[in-house]
Amino acid sequence: xxxxxxxxxxxxxxxxxxxxxxxxxxxxxxxxxxxxxxxxxxxxxxxxxxxxxxxxxxxxxxxxxxxxxxxxxxxxxxxxxxxxxxxxxxxxxxxxxxxxxxxxxxxxxxxxxxxxxxxxxxxxxxxxxxxxxxxxxxxxxxxxxxxxxxxxxxxxxxxxxxxxxxxxxxxxxxxxxxxxxxxxxxxxxxxxxxxxxxxxxxxxxxxxxxxxxxxxxxxxxxxxxxxxxxxxxxxxxxxxxxxxxxxxxxxxxxxxxxxxxxxxxxxxxxxxxxxxxxxxxxxxxxxxxxxxxxxxxxxxxxxxxxxxxxxxxxxxxxxxxxxxxxxxxxxxxxxxxxxxxxxxxxxxxxxxxxxxxxxxxxxxxxxxxxxxxxxxxxxxxxxxxxxxxxxxxxxxxxxxxxxxxxxxxxxxxxxxxxxxxxxxxxxxxxxxxxxxxxxxxxxxxxxxxxxxxxxxxxxxxxxxxxxxxxxxxxxxxxxxxxxxxxxxxxxxxxxxxxxxxxxxxxxxxxxxxxxxxxxxxxxxxxxxxxxxxxxxxxxxxxxxxxxxxxxxxxxxxxxxxxxxxxxxxxxxxxxxxxxxxxxxxxxxxxxxxxxxxxxxxxxxxxxxxxxxxxxxxxxxxxxxxxxxxxxxxxx
Amino acid sequence: xxxxxxxxxxxxxxxxxxxxxxxxxxxxxxxxxxxxxxxxxxxxxxxxxxxxxxxxxxxxxxxxxxxxxxxxxxxxxxxxxxxxxxxxxxxxxxxxxxxxxxxxxxxxxxxxxxxxxxxxxxxxx
Numbered sequence: 001x002x003x004x005x006x007x008x009x010x011x012x013x014x015x016x017x018x019x020x021x022x023x024x025x026x027x028x029x030x031x032x033x034x035x036x037x038x039x040x041x042x043x044x045x046x047x048x049x050x051x052x053x054x055x056x057x058x059x060x061x062x063x064x065x066x067x068x069x070x071x072x073x074x075x076x077x078x079x080x081x082x083x084x085x086x087x088x089x090x091x092x093x094x095x096x097x098x099x100x101x102x103x104x105x106x107x108x109x110x111x112x113x114x115x116x117x118x119x120x121x122x123x124x125x126x127x128x129x130x131x132x133x134x135x136x137x138x139x140x141x142x143x144x145x146x147x148x149x150x151x152x153x154x155x156x157x158x159x160x161x162x163x164x165x166x167x168x169x170x171x172x173x174x175x176x177x178x179x180x181x182x183x184x185x186x187x188x189x190x191x192x193x194x195x196x197x198x199x200x201x202x203x204x205x206x207x208x209x210x211x212x213x214x215x216x217x218x219x220x221x222x223x224x225x226x227x228x229x230x231x232x233x234x235x236x237x238x239x240x241x242x243x244x245x246x247x248x249x250x251x252x253x254x255x256x257x258x259x260x261x262x263x264x265x266x267x268x269x270x271x272x273x274x275x276x277x278x279x280x281x282x283x284x285x286x287x288x289x290x291x292x293x294x295x296x297x298x299x300x301x302x303x304x305x306x307x308x309x310x311x312x313x314x315x316x317x318x319x320x321x322x323x324x325x326x327x328x329x330x331x332x333x334x335x336x337x338x339x340x341x342x343x344x345x346x347x348x349x350x351x352x353x354x355x356x357x358x359x360x361x362x363x364x365x366x367x368x369x370x371x372x373x374x375x376x377x378x379x380x381x382x383x384x385x386x387x388x389x390x391x392x393x394x395x396x397x398x399x400x401x402x403x404x405x406x407x408x409x410x411x412x413x414x415x416x417x418x419x420x421x422x423x424x425x426x427x428x429x430x431x432x433x434x435x436x437x438x439x440x441x442x443x444x445x446x447x448x449x450x451x452x453x454x455x456x457x458x459x460x461x462x463x464x465x466x467x468x469x470x471x472x473x474x475x476x477x478x479x480x481x482x483x484x485x486x487x488x489x490x491x492x493x494x495x496x497x498x499x500x501x502x503x504x505x506x507x508x509x510x511x512x513x514x515x516x517x518x519x520x521x522x523x524x525x526x527x528x529x530x531x532x533x534x535x536x537x538x539x540x541x542x543x544x545x546x547x548x549x550x551x552x553x554x555x556x557x558x559x560x561x562x563x564x565x566x567x568x569x570x571x572x573x574x575x576x577x578x579x580x581x582x583x584x585x586x587x588x589x590x591x592x593x594x595x596x597x598x599x600x601x602x603x604x605x606x607x608x609x610x611x612x613x614x615x616x617x618x619x620x621x622x623x624x625x626x627x628x629x630x631x632x633x634x635x
Numbered sequence: 636x637x638x639x640x641x642x643x644x645x646x647x648x649x650x651x652x653x654x655x656x657x658x659x660x661x662x663x664x665x666x667x668x669x670x671x672x673x674x675x676x677x678x679x680x681x682x683x684x685x686x687x688x689x690x691x692x693x694x695x696x697x698x699x700x701x702x703x704x705x706x707x708x709x710x711x712x713x714x715x716x717x718x719x720x721x722x723x724x725x726x727x728x729x730x731x732x733x734x735x736x737x738x739x740x741x742x743x744x745x746x747x748x749x750x751x752x753x754x755x756x757x758x759x760x
Contacts, residue, residue, distance in 0.1 A: 347757055394675075
């Protein structure tokens with residue numbers, strides 16, 4: 001029943017999309033928009049009902065959920081595989097449609113924007129209808145899961161007796177229920193600035209496209225930041241390798257739009273205040289949207305090996321086609337509005353704030369380009385040479401790290417640089433004392449932290465940035481009106497403070513962490529980092545969906561409990577869940593590598609700076625939450 | 636002369652001096668072991684894109700043991716690299732940019748050209 005209702009509902013969505021594209025009056029537009037939103041919410045809830053009630057007559061549910069899966073992970077199974085994740089994608093798109101309908105109600109170019117945005121929604125519904133509908137009914141079930149499905153409603157369905165269950169990695173931590181949806185909200189949101197811009201240019205009503213695009217891009221950026229951060233936390237808590245970022249292709253494709261969007265949030269200010277960089281902002285919005293489609297192509301087409309990619313379906317060609325069409329239309333529209341772009345003013349001084357924003361955009365887009373090359377090169381290498389290669393952390397560390405150091409340096413200059421032109425010498429005069437303080441701090445720290453020149457430079461730059469911001473804050477405290485007058489400036493500075501803290505955490509983690517491996521029996525003692533760890537007996541807990549082997553490791557103050565989860569629906573070896581003793585400067589991170597009879601192989605890691613990384617990320621996110629709330633209250 | 640007296644010059648000199656001093660303090664501790672280096676370069680072929688130092692799998696562990704033996708037998712970096720490539724193909728190495736400089740020069744030069752053109756077009760001179 002759920003299958004047929006779902007399929008009919010997706011068909012209905014296609015019809016509503018078409019009606020919305022060809023609507024005649026504002027009333028029709030309002031009605032169809034709301035119907036489309038209602039329908040996508042309905043489809044989401046319907047599939048959730050199917051998942052929670054174990055309706056294995058739906059192929060997707062039979063293949064990606066099981067009766068024994070805990071409720072939270074049943075709920076999260078909706079985005080655990082391709083078909084369902086496209087449904088979540090559409091739900092996010094329609095939420096932005098609702099945002100557009102409500103927020104930009106009286107805008108002149110809204111009609112075109114609405115149509116373009118609907119075409120994007122239609123594009124994804126098209127894929128669902130013709131290729132992989134999450135509501136497809138199961139017509140031939142196997143011993144486990146479903147083997148054959150149908151895209152038509154009211155067919156004779158064969159209910160699978162046992163569901164396959166979700167990928168074990170996806171049911172190992174509650175963050176899996178939060179990280180993908182938040183990331184999607186950010187990722188998908190970049191389609192709306194694209195529609196706003198294209199619509200405004202098609203309709204030749206180009207007064208406020210930049211303001212509205214920035215407003216939406218800021219929301220997208222915020223969710224991308226939170227989504228990526230939670231992904232890092234998940235990786236640290238679940239994968240058992242003690243890291244948070246591996247330059248995995250799928251991480252990279254969420255990072256590329258983040259970098260471009262960060263650039264846009266800065267360059268759009270130059271346009272609104274000085275009418276410069278107009279053509280660049282147009283290009284950037286096109287690139288932001290294309291990078292999300294290209295990223296989906298990488299994630300969902302199965303062209304790359306990654307801990308995230310889970311499909312080998314036909315969506316690859318479909319997405320590439322969509323990417324080429326959207327880029328083509330965007331370029332044509334840019335070309336047709338050439339005269340408008342010629343009015344864009346040049347920037348008078350490279351040393352003023354606008355100049356810094358320009359350099360910042362060059363650096364951020366170069367970083368995005370490098371990540372793109374590193375992610376895509378192996379695909380094209382394989383196509384051309386019929387051989388596989390992989391590009392790992394070394395490549396990115398070597399190329400991206402210098403760019404980030406330069407960005408931090410720009411942030412330092414940005415603390416005191418005035419809007420239009422600033423004498424760089426004056427800025428240095430102001431920064432002189434801050435630099436000296438940070439150098440003294442770095443010298444003291446060097447007795448406790450292992451410094452290479454590159455590490456020393458990072459530390460000093462970050463400390464310098466922190467000192468500058470604190471110094472500026474102290475000065476502003478004296479003049480009472482400073483904080484209330486420029487919230488944009490202060491939200492930016494708080495975000496930069498977060499980036500400095502984040503960078504210190506990252507560099508500490510990269511260079512100061514260490515680990516040891518022990519082969520040991522229960523009841524024995526491990527000495528790691530001058531601390532005694534008593535190894536207890538292995539405990540076994542049986543759940544419906546998994547068997548969990550836990551190990552109590554006692555220190556003087558605390559018990560650390562690493563575990564191995566063996567999922568019954570998976571042929572993979574058990575997933576090792578770490579036991580973590582958290583500290584402000586360092587975590588002790590223990591994973592069980594293997595259990596052979598009474599012998600255990602344990603990995604002890606001292607992970608430096610992890611809590612500092614989370615703190616930095618939290619500060620960045622909070623600064624932008626504050627900013628978004630401020631923007632909403634202002635209007 | 637003015638330059639030498641200026642605060643900018645002083646600041647930069649102190650900056651460089653501090654980095655030098657700090658690096659000297661830790662000069663001897665800073666040697667990364669060959670085992671650590673190669674563990675962070677070789678990819679675990681049965682894992683999903685992880686290098687062997689990151690992977691908790693027993694396959695990665697076996698690879699690491701073999702690597703340790705090779706390092707104890709004083710194999711050169713090139714010998715180690717060839718051994719693993721012959722066994723598992725080029726994708727076992729995650730730093731192809733070390734042997735293929737085009738991978739580094741292309742993004743760097745394109746970024747520089749982009750920066751040059753961008754500044755010429757955008758900034759009023």
